[in-house]
Amino acid sequence: xxxxxxxxxxxxxxxxxxxxxxxxxxxxxxxxxxxxxxxxxxxxxxxxxxxxxxxxxxxxxxxxxxxxxxxxxxxxxxxxxxxxxxxxxxxxxxxxxxxxxxxxxxxxxxxxxxxxxxxxxxxxxxxxxxxxxxxxxxxxxxxxxxxxxxxxxxxxxxxxxxxxxxxxxxxxxxxxxxxxxxxxxxxxxxxxxxxxxxxxxxxxxxxxxxxxxxxxxxxxxxxxxxxxxxxxxxxxxxxxxxxxxxxxxxxxxxxxxxxxxxxxxxxxxxxxxxxxxxxxxxxxxxxxxxxxxxxxxxxxxxxxxxxxxxxxxxxxxxxxxxxxxxxxxxxxxxxxxxxxxxxxxxxxxxxxxxxxxxxxxxxxxxxxxxxxxxxxxxxxxxxxxxxxxxxxxxxxxxxxxxxxxxxxxxxxxxxxxxxxxxxxxxxxxxxxxxxxxxxxxxxxxxxxxxxxxxxxxxxxxxxxxxxxxxxxxxxxxxxxxxxxxxxxxxxxxxxxxxxxxxxxxxxxxxxxxxxxxxxxxxxxxxxxxxxxxxxxxxxxxxxxxxxxxxxxxxxxxxxxxxxxxxxxxxxxxxxxxxxxxxxxxxxxxxxxxxxxxxxxxxxxxxxxxxxxxxxxxxxxxxxxxxxxxxxxxxxxxxxxxxxxxxxxxxxxxxxxxxxxxxxxxxxxxxxxxxxxxxxxxxxxxxxxxxxxxxxxxxxxxxxxxxxxxxxxxxxxxxxxxxxxxxxxxxxxxxxxxxxxxxxxxxxxxxxxxxxxxxxxxxxxxxxxxxxxxxxxxxxxxxxxxxxxxxxxxxxxxxxxxxxxxxxxxxxxxxxxxxxxxxxxxxxxxxxxxxxxxxxxxxxxxxxxxxxxxxxxxxxxxxxxxxxxxxxxxxxxxxxxxxxxxxxxxxxxxxxxxxxxxxxxxxxxxxxxxxxxxxxxxxxxxxxxxxxxxxxxxxxxxxxxxxxxxxxxxxxxxxxxxxxxxxxxxxx
Numbered sequence: 001x002x003x004x005x006x007x008x009x010x011x012x013x014x015x016x017x018x019x020x021x022x023x024x025x026x027x028x029x030x031x032x033x034x035x036x037x038x039x040x041x042x043x044x045x046x047x048x049x050x051x052x053x054x055x056x057x058x059x060x061x062x063x064x065x066x067x068x069x070x071x072x073x074x075x076x077x078x079x080x081x082x083x084x085x086x087x088x089x090x091x092x093x094x095x096x097x098x099x100x101x102x103x104x105x106x107x108x109x110x111x112x113x114x115x116x117x118x119x120x121x122x123x124x125x126x127x128x129x130x131x132x133x134x135x136x137x138x139x140x141x142x143x144x145x146x147x148x149x150x151x152x153x154x155x156x157x158x159x160x161x162x163x164x165x166x167x168x169x170x171x172x173x174x175x176x177x178x179x180x181x182x183x184x185x186x187x188x189x190x191x192x193x194x195x196x197x198x199x200x201x202x203x204x205x206x207x208x209x210x211x212x213x214x215x216x217x218x219x220x221x222x223x224x225x226x227x228x229x230x231x232x233x234x235x236x237x238x239x240x241x242x243x244x245x246x247x248x249x250x251x252x253x254x255x256x257x258x259x260x261x262x263x264x265x266x267x268x269x270x271x272x273x274x275x276x277x278x279x280x281x282x283x284x285x286x287x288x289x290x291x292x293x294x295x296x297x298x299x300x301x302x303x304x305x306x307x308x309x310x311x312x313x314x315x316x317x318x319x320x321x322x323x324x325x326x327x328x329x330x331x332x333x334x335x336x337x338x339x340x341x342x343x344x345x346x347x348x349x350x351x352x353x354x355x356x357x358x359x360x361x362x363x364x365x366x367x368x369x370x371x372x373x374x375x376x377x378x379x380x381x382x383x384x385x386x387x388x389x390x391x392x393x394x395x396x397x398x399x400x401x402x403x404x405x406x407x408x409x410x411x412x413x414x415x416x417x418x419x420x421x422x423x424x425x426x427x428x429x430x431x432x433x434x435x436x437x438x439x440x441x442x443x444x445x446x447x448x449x450x451x452x453x454x455x456x457x458x459x460x461x462x463x464x465x466x467x468x469x470x471x472x473x474x475x476x477x478x479x480x481x482x483x484x485x486x487x488x489x490x491x492x493x494x495x496x497x498x499x500x501x502x503x504x505x506x507x508x509x510x511x512x513x514x515x516x517x518x519x520x521x522x523x524x525x526x527x528x529x530x531x532x533x534x535x536x537x538x539x540x541x542x543x544x545x546x547x548x549x550x551x552x553x554x555x556x557x558x559x560x561x562x563x564x565x566x567x568x569x570x571x572x573x574x575x576x577x578x579x580x581x582x583x584x585x586x587x588x589x590x591x592x593x594x595x596x597x598x599x600x601x602x603x604x605x606x607x608x609x610x611x612x613x614x615x616x617x618x619x620x621x622x623x624x625x626x627x628x629x630x631x632x633x634x635x636x637x638x639x640x641x642x643x644x645x646x647x648x649x650x651x652x653x654x655x656x657x658x659x660x661x662x663x664x665x666x667x668x669x670x671x672x673x674x675x676x677x678x679x680x681x682x683x684x685x686x687x688x689x690x691x692x693x694x695x696x697x698x699x700x701x702x703x704x705x706x707x708x709x710x711x712x713x714x715x716x717x718x719x720x721x722x723x724x725x726x727x728x729x730x731x732x733x734x735x736x737x738x739x740x741x742x743x744x745x746x747x748x749x750x751x752x753x754x755x756x757x758x759x760x761x762x763x764x765x766x767x768x769x770x771x772x773x774x775x776x777x778x779x780x781x782x783x784x785x786x787x788x789x790x791x792x793x794x795x796x797x798x799x800x801x802x803x804x805x806x807x808x809x810x811x812x813x814x815x816x817x818x819x820x821x822x823x824x825x826x827x828x829x830x831x832x833x834x835x836x837x838x839x840x841x842x843x844x845x846x847x848x849x850x851x852x853x854x855x856x857x858x859x860x861x862x863x864x865x866x867x868x869x870x871x872x873x874x875x876x877x878x879x880x881x882x883x884x885x886x887x888x889x890x891x892x893x894x895x896x897x898x899x900x901x902x903x904x905x906x907x908x909x910x911x912x913x914x915x916x917x918x919x920x921x922x923x924x925x926x927x928x929x930x931x932x933x934x935x936x937x938x939x940x941x942x943x944x945x946x947x948x949x950x951x952x953x954x955x956x957x958x959x960x961x962x963x964x965x966x967x968x969x970x971x
Contacts, residue, residue, distance in 0.1 A: 004232055005229070005232035005233045005236040006027055006029060006232070007025040007027050007028065007034060007232050008025065009025055010025060011024040012024075013416050015416070015420045016422070017387070017388070017422050018037065018039060018401065018420075020037050020038055020039035021038045023036045023228070024036075024415060025232065027235075029240060029242070029244065030216050030243065030244050031215070031216045032215035032218045032219075033219055033220065034222070034231070035219070035220070035222070035405055035409070036231055037221075037223040037224075037401060037419075038225075038228050039224065039225065040225050041223065041224045041398065042225055043108075043109055043224060043396045043397065044108060044109070044111070044224030044398070045092070045107045045223040045396050045401075045402065046106050046114065046221065046222055047103055047104060047220075047399070048103070048104050048122065048125055048221070049101050049102065049103040049218065049219045049402075050125070050212050050218055050219075051100060051101055051212065051217055051219075051249040051250075051251070051410055052097075052100070052101055052102045052249070053184075053185035053251050054188040054189070055188065056196065056199070057189040057192060057193040058192060058199050059157055059189070059191055059196075059197045060204060060208045061097050061190045061191075061208070062097040062157050062161075062192050063138050063139035063200065064208055064209060065095045065096070065102050066095075066138035066156060066157060067128065067134045067135060067139075068104075068124045068125050068128040068130065068213070069104075069128075070128070070129070070130075070134050070137070070138065071128065072120075072123040072124045072128050072129060073123060073127035073129070074119075074123040075123055075124070075513050075514055076129065076513065077506040077511055077513070078506055079825075080120050081093070081095075081124075082816050083511065083879075084514070085815075085883060086812070086813070086879040086880060086883050087514075087516040087878065087880070088108070088113055088117065088882065088886060089108055089109065089113045089522075089882065089886040090113065090117060092105060092107035093106050093117065097190055097191060099177065099190050100185060100186070100251050100335065100336070100410065103402075104125055105399050106118065110517065110521065112517060112521065113517055114226060115230075116515035116517075120514070122234075122235070122238045125213055126213065126215075126238055126242075128209070128213075130205065135200070135202055135205045136155070136494075137155070137502070137825065138157055139158065140153055140154070140155035140157070140158040141153070141154060141494070141498060143495050143828075144488075144491060144492055145495055147485075147488060147489075150476065150477070151476045151491070152476065153198060154828035155828060156824060157191075157192055158192075158198075158828075159787060159828050159829060159830055159849050159850070159851050160191075160849050161192045161193065161194050162194045162787050163673075163785065163830065163848075166670050166783075166786050167670035167671050168267045168345075169279075169670075171458060172267075172327070172456060172458045173329070174189055175265055176281045176329075176343075179283060179454035179456050180254065180284075180339060180454055182254075183252075184254050185251050185252075186254070211247075211249075212247065215239045215242045216245050216246070217247035217249050219406060219410065223396075223397075223398030223402065224398055251336050251411065253288065253337065254285060254337060256285070257285075257452040257454075258451055260451065260454065260455065261453075261454045263454065263455070263457070264457045265459070266458075266459050267279075267460060268462075268464040268784045268785075269784055269971065270462065270782070270783070270784045270951075270971045271462050275462070275971055276349075277345070277347055277348065278348070278457060278460060279327070279344070279345040279458040280343045280344055280352055280355045280356070280455065280456065280457050280458070281343035281455070281456045282360075282453065282454075283455075283456065284339070284340045284341075284447055284450050284452060285338075285339060286331075286337060286339065286446050286450070287338060287446070288336060288337050288338075289333050289407055289408060289411075289413075290408060290411070290413050292408075292417055292420075292421070293424040295333050295407075296424040296425065297431070298340075298442060299333070299383060300379045300383050300428070301331075301439055301442050301443060301446075302330035302340060303330070303383055305330065305443075306328040306342050307379075308378075309592050310375065310378075310588065310590075310591075310592035312375065313362050313366075314326045314328060314342075315589065316362040317344055317355075317358065319656075320354070322344060322347055322351045322354055322355060322358070323344030323346045323347040323351070323355070324346025324347075324660060324662065324663040325344070325345050325659065325664060325667075326342065326343070327342060327343040327344060330342065334403075334407065336411045340446070343355065343359075343456075346663045352457055360448075363443060363447055363448050364448055366440065367448050372593070374594075374597065375593055376432075377593075377596075378592070378593045378594075378595070378596025379596065381596060381598075382596045382600075384425060385599075385600040385601075386600070389551060389600060391893055391895065393893075401419050404418055405418050405419050462784075465784050465785075465950070469952075499826065502821065502825050502826045503821075503826070508873070511875070512875070516878070516882065518878070519881065519882075522882065522885050522922065526888070526889075526911070526914045526915060526918050527889060528911060529544055529546070529898065530544055530545045531902075531905060532544075536750070536753060536757060537732060537758045538733050538757070538762050539733070539735050539736065540737070541736075541738075541753075542738045542902050542905060544738075544894075544902075545741075545746070546741070546898060548741050551626055551628060551629070551741070552632040552635070552739070552740075552745060552749060553624075553626050553898055553899075554624075554625050554737065554738070554739055555623070555624050555625075555737070555898075555899060555902065556623045556624075556735065556736075556737055557620045557622045557736035557738065558620065558622075558729040558730065558735055559729070559734045559735070560606075560608075560619035560620060560621055560691065561617070561618075561619055561767045561770075562728050562734050562765050562767060563728055563768055564769075565769070567724060567725055567728075568691065568694050568695070569699070569700060569703040570721060570722060571694075571695050571729075572606070572696055573657075573661065573707075574621060575604025575605070575606075575623060576604055577646065577654070577657065577722070578604070578623065578642045578646050579591075579603075579604060580592075581647050581653055581654065582647050583641050583647055584645045584647055585645060586641070588653065591642070598638065599625060599631060599638065600625075600626040600628075601625070602625040602639070604621065604622070605621075605622045606619075606620070606622070606696060607619070607620045607906070609688050609907045610686065610839040610841075610907060611839075611906075612839055612907055612908045612909055615687075616687060616688075617688040617690070617691045618688065618906045618907050620736065620906070621729065622738075623642075626895065629741065629748055632745075632752060633752045636752050636755075636756040639756065640759055640760070643730050643760060644730075646726070649719050651715055654711065654718075658704060658707060658711065661704055662704040665700065665701040666970075666971060669783050669948070669970055673783075673785075673789035673848070673849075673948045674791075674831070674846045674848045676697065676698055676781065676948055677781070677947070678835065679692055679693045679697035680697055680699070680781065680791075681792070681944055681945075682793065682837070682842045683697065684775055684944040684946075685774060685776070685794055686795055686837075686841070687770065687772055688839075688840050698968070698970060702968075702970075727761075730760060730761060731760070731761055731762065731765055732761065732762050733763060733765050734765035737753065738898060738899065739753070740895055740897070740898030740899075775944075776794075776942070776944045777944075777964070777966050778944070778947075778965045778966065779945070779946050779966050779968060780949070780957075780958075780965035780966070780967045781947065781948040781949075781968050781970050782949070782950065782967055782968065782971070783948060783950070783970050785948075785949060785950055786950070787849040788847070788852070788853050788856075788947055788948065788949035788950075789846070789848060789949065790846070790850055790852075790856040790857060790947050791844055791945065792845045792860045792944070793845060793939075793943055794843065794939045795840065796836075796842075796935055796939065797840070798841065799942065803917075804920050804928070805838075805918060805922075805923075805924070806921065806923075806929075808836070808838070808884040808887070808888070809877075809881050809883075809921055809924040810928065810932050811834050811835070811836045811843075812880055812884045812887065813876070814867075815832075816883070818863060819832040819833055819834060819845070819859070819863075822859040823850065823856055823859055827850065827852050827855060827859070828851050829849060829850035829856070830848050830850075831847065832846070832847045832848070832850075832856070833846055833847075839909065853953050854957055854961050854963070857945065861940050864934075867930060867932055867936065868930060870929055872926040872929055877925075877926060880924070881921060881924055884924075885922070945963070945965075947965065951967070954967060955967075
């Protein structure tokens, strides 16, 4: 067999569903496998993945993921990953630790940038400078600088996982997976348990890399329109220096349990009696993931059971009133063996034992009585639509294809079979034709009759976090007391040495090794999306003539500016009610089934921004639907029925939805704490952001809680308010339609769209008067967590700053230098960054999973001085410009292009203004950085502060530093 750049071809196949030719290669010298997906997608993807089963819960796979990107043989800088962030046009740049693998994927539309990213990543994984200081920085270390100071622990992963272990949703997900695998690697936490991370030694750390980060244990992936032969040449240049070895990394199959097991764990909560709710999952271990048709059929079964409000198992759980929200994880196909998980959260203690019997009874009934045929048809259509559309939002298509391939490839299966779904679909259709109880049979075999089942119960403990903190404090005090003076001095010396390394910048010579682009590589013009602005049946219509592969993307918008201020929070809920309450002619089950059978889905979304001319909020509620062009009339019929006939007076159903939405908002507080803080912070000085906070932020969560209470006490008042919202919003003179489809599709759709709009009410519309209660008072949002999310910011336009594209470059530079180094590297937070909204002028500093509070605020206040003394090299300036352009030019699929073009139209962000802003970005000078220091100096004393964290941390900040936080409990 012919050898090409060290590789032999193992398998080649055309995969029409991906519009690709796919080739699987094996590297002759090392045995490394390479999957080459060749198509016309300009968003090219590369990834290298190693099978990395953990042997304990010290988090060594996760810490290694961070560490290998902290300098290498060819790129001897502290953090090549950050240098790439500064000056790359990447559309994806990250590394990911899974339960059994570690992946290093990159993506870019620019070929030279793509090659640069690949070279840095290959050198990083095979030749990293994983020193002991690297492990201590990214994993854990003792921190103490004076003998009389307390001994503490810090580390990026250590604090990241402290945050993860503060989230009950994260905890129950981890415990559920681990419960099913008592005998293999999946019983450990590859991310790291904060209680065990400090057990990791440098010797173990080094041995892990030597064992698993070898070409013989690698799966290498390419996707896109780059040269297929160049792929082999680039990789062989790295692999040829290695010899084959036995990787010894196989994840063994978990033996089957002969009877179910129940496990109970505590989780930390606040003191509020309302927070004392339990969570429960019921989990099944299914067959090995090696039959694509079986996996796809089980995915459809999972969709039927729990993925929609009409799903019978989900509905049974909600109708029971036992809990507030379904845990609808469903089928997980990311491990060697498939897993199915469902359950409930928000359960009172005396109801916990009712959940498992209800789930089992519901499944038995479904086996005996069968699924509604409409439920099956909806699930099959929905899953098939998603497979064919290949739309993964902001994630590159190639990245998702890689993960799909790895589901079998990682465990020595066929990766091409895993990504070619057409045969699996045909097999399922054939099974259905032969057996009308095909899905009932799957349900009986894999769930009802399956004894490998676990129940995981998470029980609230309001004192758990305080006890653990006390235990850690006592342990650290005892540990320090047990140290001989010379040992303590050695620990202090280590801490100071690490601090010096953190503070020492890379040399210009080292930085020069990082490959980068040049300004000449950048397009001086922004990417334009065709937009036609017209009126149809009294309604504004925006049309974008783009190739969509036969799919209609339709956004139907309702102007929230017409709502009185007291009704505005209802807009956060109203879109979900349109979709989930049902109509006077169809209950919500039938409506949901109809959506699944006839469309690619409908979802509610909010758009809030700032009109660039007036500074007022532009605020809209959208129903975003998609369907094939042929089925667009059916999509419009569904939308018409929802808008004209939605039933808002079904008390039981409304209470179910309210409890689900409340629980969902609560679940986001810890994992998305930085977004919670950003929303609350910016709402204090910007009308557009204030609207966003009312319909989706912490204010919305508090509104939901009040509304639940009001619905119990004043039901008629709630219905009247919702009906008023409907009467005001559903008015075609105050509506907007945004259509993304090609010209041929538009000609077919337009008559149906005119008919749809003509059926809706029409009347005069005017803006309501809003008077946002802006307050710059410092605020502490309290949750039971071991980490903080710290925000500070203000409106730069209000301070006299004139909008300029250089701010985009400066903010990008601050994120990847000053804030990264001070908040993450030295402070130990998982993230530190700043955000700027050019339309509103809102500028904010933010941190993520931060062990500090006051120290981080002090860092923010030192930013102006950092910029003022900055001696910016031309190379660093250019990197900043390239990185900013990369952000502006984020890769988008057709639906996103159409939606973004609509958003720009709504706020008056013209193509001319975009060109001016881009030109300002490209012409950014060092003087702009120094001038911006004056802006931040003025902001320093005028800014608002919002912190999300524990009661103790906020009270300590108030007591020790007199920060004056007003406290708002959220959990």
